[in-house]
Structure formats: structure tokens, C-alpha cells
Amino acid sequence: MKRVFPALAVTAALFPATAPAQEALSVVTTTGMIADAVRQVGGDMVEVQALMGPGVDPHAYRQTRSDIVATARADLVLWHGLYLEAQMEEFLLELAETNRVMPVAEALPHDALLGSEDYAGQFDPHVWMDPALWAGVVAEVEAALSDAMPDAEDIFTANAAAFVTEIEALASYSETTLDTVPDTARVLITAHDAFSYFGAAYGFEVVGIQGISTESEAGLQRISELVDLIVTREIGAVFVESSVSDRNIRALIEGAAARGHEVVIGGELYSDAMGPAGTYEGTWIGMIDHNVTTIARALGGDAPEGGMQGRLMVN
Structure with missing residues (x-):
């Protein structure tokens, strides 16, 4: 039976007004999965850096000096949330007090999330393993990019829609x-x-x-x-x-x-x-x-x- 992708709410953080339009939005992400979503939605309008590369474990990762510099200089910082980046969470929350920072998985409906056996009151963060849930994260990425660069909102919306079509095709292949x-x-x-x-x-x-x-x-x-x-x-x-x-x-x-x-x-x-x-x-x-x-x-x-x-x- 074909899986139905839920209608997931798109919520953008209340960020301060953006600077005049720029050639490309500088975005730093924690994981490679989020960086990929930013590239798919942002296209030529973004420059993306992922702090964690192939083979890196996000559960144990701690920010380096170069990470601190990169996130401070970025126009937008996107992290996963749901306690995935457990060792970085305090740093990211402090950064959010002065910079444009958003946890893109936190807005997923809680009734669609699984509980964590490791941490009481937390959810299993590995939502990228389900294409339907990852489509919701892509919606959050679109909202964050549009909020940071309003003049490119139409581009981000079109790119996100095209990417969700690819996600649905992947979900169909996976199920079959x-x-x-x-x-x-x-x-x-x-x-x-x-x-x-x-x-x-x-x-x-x-x-x-x-x-x-x-x-x-x-x-x-x-x-x-x-x-x-x-x-x-x-x-x-x-x-x-x-x-x-x-x-x-x-x-x-x-x-x-x-x-x-x-x-x-x-x-x-x-x-x-x-x-x-x-x-x-x-x-x-x-x-x-x-x-x-x-x-x-x-x-x-x-x-x-x-x-x-x-x-x-x-x-």
C-alpha cells in the first residue's frame, strides 16, 4: 500500500530582518543530510558547509575552533535537534541568542516521532530514515531559507517541491x-x-x-x-x-x-x-x-x- 506523506506544518523562526539581497546565502549545517537538503532547496542561491563529514558520528561530535568561527560568520546555521547533536546542543542554543540558528527537525509532529530509550523525555532523532518524515524537515529548511532571503522565496519553494517529488519516488522504490x-x-x-x-x-x-x-x-x-x-x-x-x-x-x-x-x-x-x-x-x-x-x-x-x-x- 502506498504510504501517504503527511501534511507537515512549516514553521519559520522569528528571525530579525535580513540584510539587503546578496549573491549567495552562507549556510552552515551540522550534518551532511541537512546540508544536502539545503543544496537541493537553495540551489545557486546558497553556499553550504557541513560541520560533520562522511563517517562522523553526530552523537559524540564536539565543536572545534574552526566550527565556532564558521557558525559565527554564517548567515544561517541549521542543526538537526531532537538531541542528535547532544555534545553541541548547549553551544548551538547559546549561538541562537545572537545569530540566525534553527533546529530543523524540532517542528515535526510529536505524534509522528518515536521515543528514546536512552534519554527520558527525548525522541529518537534518526528521522531521515523515513522519507515521509524527511520531507517535513525539507519543509523546515525551505522556511528557514525563505525567512533569511525573502527575495528568493519563490525559488526555494519551487526547488523544495521538486525535491519532495524525488523523495516520494524514493519512498515508492523503497516500499516496492x-x-x-x-x-x-x-x-x-x-x-x-x-x-x-x-x-x-x-x-x-x-x-x-x-x-x-x-x-x-x-x-x-x-x-x-x-x-x-x-x-x-x-x-x-x-x-x-x-x-x-x-x-x-x-x-x-x-x-x-x-x-x-x-x-x-x-x-x-x-x-x-x-x-x-x-x-x-x-x-x-x-x-x-x-x-x-x-x-x-x-x-x-x-x-x-x-x-x-x-x-x-x-x-
């Missing part, structure tokens, strides 16, 4: 592709619990060795419990993540092997960061296409090797 994974194989075991929105959207049981934050620890008892799960349910593939150590995943594989069950690494997934800069996987569309295609192929589904657009890197 993941539907081919057999019911008995729809268990996704990863290094940390970043895929709950993915699981909710596409009907997968998601098991992370660590919690929502990579700062949480996985003890021997947790590893033992997951080895039991893998052996009992005859799970054939587990997944590493580009921004998280593979140490715990390899412990699962070794534990299962000791009990006579072979489980392999089904592939590397992009969880908290996108792929290499300048590649298809280095865009949000490519990141999700890669994840969907990799998961489907590893768990017995039917997916083209090159993904939705035939652009994925093939090993």
Missing part, C-alpha cells in the same frame, strides 16, 4: 523493493539503534546492539542475547555502519559461529552520516537508496544491484 524480502527474514540487526523509523515505515524488526546514541555501551549480556536471537531465528546477515565501529557486529558473528551458525555481514549501511563527498551515496537520496538496496539484497529480497537509479557504487 523491501516488500520482496521474505517475512521470516525481516529482521535488521545493526551496530546501533538508528533504523527504528525505517523499521516502522517498511515493516522490519530492528535490533541495534547499542542504543539510539552511540555513547551507550553494549555489554557481554547484550551480545549474548543477540547471539541467541541470531541462532534461534537462523538470521543469515547482520550489518555494519559507516559511522560506528564494527567491533560489536564482529563479536556477534564470532559468537554465532561458536554455536555452529554462520552469519555474514550483509553490507555497510549509512546511518548517522552519508557516503563519500562527491558520490551518489554522498547525497541523502543516494544514502537511502544504498541502504534499501543493500538490506533487500542481503536479506533475500529482489533489488537491482545499482539501486533505484542504477547509480550505486558496485563493489
Whole structure:
């Protein structure tokens, strides 16, 4: 059944009046996913810098001196929120007292968000794993850019609409592709619990060795419990993540092997960061296409090797 993209409210922060029109708006973002959304919506009207590149874990990231300078000089700073940038939150909130700063995921409807097992009263921040929710973040990016550069609002609106059309196509591909994974194989075991929105959207049981934050620890008892799960349910593939150590995943594989069950690494997934800069996987569309295609192929589904657009890197 085709998923319906909810009508998500677009709320812009009450920023001070902007300066006269400029050639390009200088935007600094925390994550690469937000930077990609800014590029898609802003086009030639923006210059974007992401503080966190490929393979960087946003849960543990702390601002550097160069980050402080870059954010202070930017026309607009966009961060995710929902306690994703836990180590930077105090800095970003203080920066917002004097600069144009906005957390683009905070305005998503709370009834569409999942709770956090790591932090009481917080939500799971990994909303980019569900295209319908990410479309809501794109709406917030559009609102922030339009507020910062009102003369380009029509351009931002048109670009955002075109990007949402691409997001809907990705959601359709994801649903069709993941539907081919057999019911008995729809268990996704990863290094940390970043895929709950993915699981909710596409009907997968998601098991992370660590919690929502990579700062949480996985003890021997947790590893033992997951080895039991893998052996009992005859799970054939587990997944590493580009921004998280593979140490715990390899412990699962070794534990299962000791009990006579072979489980392999089904592939590397992009969880908290996108792929290499300048590649298809280095865009949000490519990141999700890669994840969907990799998961489907590893768990017995039917997916083209090159993904939705035939652009994925093939090993």
C-alpha cells in the first residue's frame, strides 16, 4: 500500500530582518543530510558547509575552533535537534541568542516521532530514515531559507517541491523493493539503534546492539542475547555502519559461529552520516537508496544491484 506523506506544518523562526539581497546565502549545517537538503532547496542561491563529514558520528561530535568561527560568520546555521547533536546542543542554543540558528527537525509532529530509550523525555532523532518524515524537515529548511532571503522565496519553494517529488519516488522504490524480502527474514540487526523509523515505515524488526546514541555501551549480556536471537531465528546477515565501529557486529558473528551458525555481514549501511563527498551515496537520496538496496539484497529480497537509479557504487 502506498504510504501517504503527511501534511507537515512549516514553521519559520522569528528571525530579525535580513540584510539587503546578496549573491549567495552562507549556510552552515551540522550534518551532511541537512546540508544536502539545503543544496537541493537553495540551489545557486546558497553556499553550504557541513560541520560533520562522511563517517562522523553526530552523537559524540564536539565543536572545534574552526566550527565556532564558521557558525559565527554564517548567515544561517541549521542543526538537526531532537538531541542528535547532544555534545553541541548547549553551544548551538547559546549561538541562537545572537545569530540566525534553527533546529530543523524540532517542528515535526510529536505524534509522528518515536521515543528514546536512552534519554527520558527525548525522541529518537534518526528521522531521515523515513522519507515521509524527511520531507517535513525539507519543509523546515525551505522556511528557514525563505525567512533569511525573502527575495528568493519563490525559488526555494519551487526547488523544495521538486525535491519532495524525488523523495516520494524514493519512498515508492523503497516500499516496492523491501516488500520482496521474505517475512521470516525481516529482521535488521545493526551496530546501533538508528533504523527504528525505517523499521516502522517498511515493516522490519530492528535490533541495534547499542542504543539510539552511540555513547551507550553494549555489554557481554547484550551480545549474548543477540547471539541467541541470531541462532534461534537462523538470521543469515547482520550489518555494519559507516559511522560506528564494527567491533560489536564482529563479536556477534564470532559468537554465532561458536554455536555452529554462520552469519555474514550483509553490507555497510549509512546511518548517522552519508557516503563519500562527491558520490551518489554522498547525497541523502543516494544514502537511502544504498541502504534499501543493500538490506533487500542481503536479506533475500529482489533489488537491482545499482539501486533505484542504477547509480550505486558496485563493489
